[in-house]
Structures are given as structure tokens and as C-alpha cells.
Amino acid sequence: MEFLLVGLLAATLRVATPLIFGTMGELLSERAGILNLGIEGTMFLGAFVGFTVAFSSNSLWLGLLAALISGVLAGLLMGLLTVTLGLNQHVSGLGLTLFLTGISLFAYRLIFGERSVPPSIDTFPKLTPFENLPVLGTLFEQYFLTYLAILLVPVFWWLVYRTSFGLQLRAVGENPEAVDAAGVSVFRMRYLALGLGGALMAAGGAFLSLAQLGSFIFGIVAGRGWVCIALIIFANWHPLKVFLGALLFGGVFALQLRLQTTGMQLPYELFLALPYLVTILALTIAGRNASAPAALLKPYRRE
């Protein structure tokens, strides 16, 4: 029983990893005032670029690096649309997701052709720092990206709440006019947030192809980006609560996987749908006192 529970927790951390990267990336963008619905496509792009570069260069690290760069570019493209041109963020973000998904599929088919068995690579190995300890040994048998994701949360919190960069970032998302008057470039901050955020989102996608699966399949991201969008609202734009939300979501997902393999006659789809429904419920409860960045969705123009 205890063994099962620890195994479940370990799976929870693994499932939560791409969500942590995705939410941190999205949170960075939203804190600067840009809702980036391009997240789903950026994660997909990261998974594709990471896999393809790793496959052809035989280096997982090079793959990861390329994925991060592709994420930065995706974020900058979102910046061009929403910061420079000031376009509607909903439609731009969805358009970006459609574009990045389309171009990844196009390039994948062009490079690898049509194959019945998708090409695969050896994934990142799992690290076991506590190999000989009973409980911790099982729990911390994870990919290094998972450890990185967990470390990212306090670093992110420190960055956003304890540094002048974080202060400027949050101010840009709350009151860009004041930030501009104080001599900080709103455009630069927003581009910076989108670029860094895009890299984090792509890292989440690359985790899926370089660590979890070792291949690139068309359903690889499967709505995880949208989950991230929801988790942020669920957690009221706070990084630590976002982390807890990602763990909760990962836990429910890991649990339904476990139930499926035990052959229990339960509609596992209900379990899969549950986190989404809980999120909607949470939105309902948090609805009135949600503390979204005040300038979210508002393009900034110097008149």
C-alpha cells in the first residue's frame, strides 16, 4: 500500500513537470499583461524541435537547447502581434497555436516522411539521488527536468516577488502607464516576458518528447497548454499556488492511469474530465475576487 502510494506520488511529479514549465511560462507572460494562448502551440513546437534536433544531432542537450530557442522565437512572434501591433490577444494567441502546430506537423512530415512506427531516441536517463533509501528512493527517481521544474518554482517566486525585475514585470501588467512614466520600457519588458515565457513553455513540450516519450507523436501535448491557462486562474496568478494546482492535476491524472491499469471498471474519462470541471468550479468561486493583472489583455500605446 505504502509502495503504491509512493509510486503514485512519483508519477504525479512526472505528470506535473510539463504543467509546471508551461504554467511558469504563461504566468510570466500574464504578469506582464499578455494572455498567451499560443502556449498550446509553443509546447507542441518545443516537443517537435527538441525531438528533431536531438534525433539528427544525437544530442539530447542540443535538442533541449534548440527547443528553448524555438520557444523564445514563438514568444517574440506573439510579442510582434500583441505588443507591437496591439492585436486582440485571444485571436492572436489561438492563431499562433494554429500556426505553430501546423508548421511543426508540416516540418515533421517533410523530415521524417510517413512512417507506421514513429522514429524514436533514447531519452534522458532518470536520476536517483536517494537510490538506497526506502521511500525517497522511489519518489525521487525522476528525469532531471522534473527536478529542474520543482526548483524553478521558488526561483520564479523569488524573481517575481523579491527582485526589481519582478517588480517591474508586475507593474507592467498592472499599470503600464506608470511604468512608462518611471522610465521603464513597457515594450521591452513585455517582449522579455514573452520570450522567456515561451522558452519555459517549449521546455515543457521538450520534456514530453525528450524524457517522457522519446518520440514525437501528433497528440503529444493534448491540451496541456489549456490546462496551464486554467491552472493560473485557479491559482489566482500566484506561483506557489500554481505549483500546488499542477500537483493536484498531476495527481488526479496519475491516479486515473493507475486505475486504468488495475482494470477497475470505472469510467476513467470521468477522472480525466474532473480536473477541468473542478477548475471551472474554482473559477466560479474565485470569479469575483480574482486578482488578474489589471492590464491583462490591454495593448499599451503611447498616445
Add this chain to the structure above:
Amino acid sequence: MTGLRIERRPAPLWTRSFIPVLAVAITFSLTSVLILWAGANPFEAYFHFLVAPLSGRVSALEVLVKSTPLIFTGIAVAFAFTAGYWNIGAEGQLLAGAIAAAGLGMALDGLSPYLAVPIMVLGGMAAGVLWALGPALLKVRLSVDEVVTTLLMNTVILFLISFLLNGVWRDPVSGWPQSPQIAEAAFFPKLVMRSRLHIGFLLAWVVVGATWIVLNRTALGLRMRSVGLGKTAAQFAGVNVNRTILTAALVSGAIAGLAGVSEVAGIHFHLIEAISPGYGYTGIIVATLGGLNPLGVGLAALFIGLIETGAQSVSRALGVPIYLGNVVEAVLLLVTLSMLVLQNYRIKRA
């Protein structure tokens, strides 16, 4: 040297009619990089995109077939967007309509088609309304952001479909995760014999016409447009903003539901997991390209239908991956959006 100055004044009216043409030209120039990468001649590719589908009977009809669900979802999205309600959930509402169509279609065995088809159509619209109801009520009652809730509802219904197709509805004949076939009485009649074109296409244009009338010739349409332009101002003018938004959201859901009915009863005759390759999301492209104007949306849907059929042609003839079509659609959306902003500026000699 004469300097040029950019000022924030609407561009002259005559330039606006060039925007769609210019957007298509820019899109094709940008995507030609990909065509060259695939080792094909861009001009040949454009020929296959734009001309080849129209040169044969089968493929020309296929353009209309492919545009049918997009007209529905495009109008659905445009209807909601006009009132400033960002319904991203047309995909889910379409799927709700498809579930209802499959359920009713199976149950209506033995009925006359004159009864079965209308019942299915109404049932599909009701299902679309039902799936749109939650986010719409949350929006007007508790001001919960509809973008996120409608987006989440899209994922939730995918699980519902998976649940149905792997459980109670799993086809006992084939064993595939697809529902049993709907009754033949519930099949949409064909518009053209020996083709896939069905009356759903006609129904779609009826919806286009009806939407045009509602938006341009009724009090509701006026209220919707005023709410879309500014909620506070509409409120001051005496418009019941919440009721208007609720109406727009639910009608939008009903129209999206029709898309699902049309795909089940006109094309597939089963409910399958891949009943929609993202028609709801493409509907957002269509609505934007059509400038939220019903006739424009209809034309944009025809154009995207042409692109989708063309992508198959490009893929078959030149070996360019079929996903080029998806890229072209997305780039067209982003380029059109950008140009709509640029039309607010004009260049002047200083």
C-alpha cells in the same frame, strides 16, 4: 527629400476592399518559403491551391463539402464575437450537436425522413445551446472569463465522446470506437447525386441569411452590436447587456451545434472521435477573415474550403505535406488581423 509621416487616421475607404486580396498575396509569399523547402515550385503549388480544385466536378463539389461545417462554425463565432462574447467553445458545441445527432439518429429508426431530419436538427441545436449555457451563465452572473471556460468545455466533451464510444455506443458490428450507424431516415439528403454534397450546405447558407437579417435588420442585432462596441455605453443607452450577451452566446452555441449535426447526418453517419479536425477553431479564422459580417463569413468559409481541398491537391501532385493547408490558414489569419490594424493608419507627406 520629402519625408513621410504615419498618422493615426483611418486609411481611405477604397483601400479596404484590397485587404483580403493583399492578405492572401502576403500569406502566399510568406508560405512559399515552406513550399521551396519541400522542393516544389511555389507557383505550381498556388495553382493547386486556388485553381486545380475548381477545375474538376468532384473536387469543386468537395470545396463546398469542406466549407459547410466552416460556414456554421464561422457564423457561430461571428455571432458571439459581434456581441463581444469571446466564444472559443464552438468546437465543443459542435461536438455536443454531433452527440445529439448520433443519439437521435439512432433512435429515430422507422420514422419518416421529414420528421427525423428536423428532430435531429433541433436536437443538435439544443445540445449546442446546452453546452454553451454553463460558460454563458457564469459570464453574465459572475463575470467569469468565457475564453477559459469555453476552452475547457471543449476538452471536457472530448472525454464524454471517448466515454460514449468506448462504452455504451461502441459499435458492436465493427468493434471500432465509433457509434452504430444512424437510421437511414436521418441521413441528410444529397444535394448533388454521386457526391458528398448534402443539404447541410443549403442549411448553412440559410443560417448566413438569417444571421444577416438578425444583425442588420432587428433590434436584437442593434443591441448586440452596441454591446460589442462598448458594454458601458450600451448600458447607458438602456440596453440589457447581460441578456443580450446571454442570447448571443446561446444562439452561437445552437449554430455551432448545427455543424455537428451536419457532419454526422451528412458525411459520417456515425459518431467518431475525429468527427471534427478543429472546425470550431477554424471557425475563428473564418469569422475573422469575414470581418464578422455574415456574407463575408460565408465567402471566407468557401475560401478556406478551397484551401483545404487545395492542400490535398498540392500534397498529391507535388508531394508537399498536407499540413501546408493548416499553415496557410493560420498565417492568413495573423496577416489579416495585422492588416486590419494597419488600415487605421495612413501615410502622408510631411
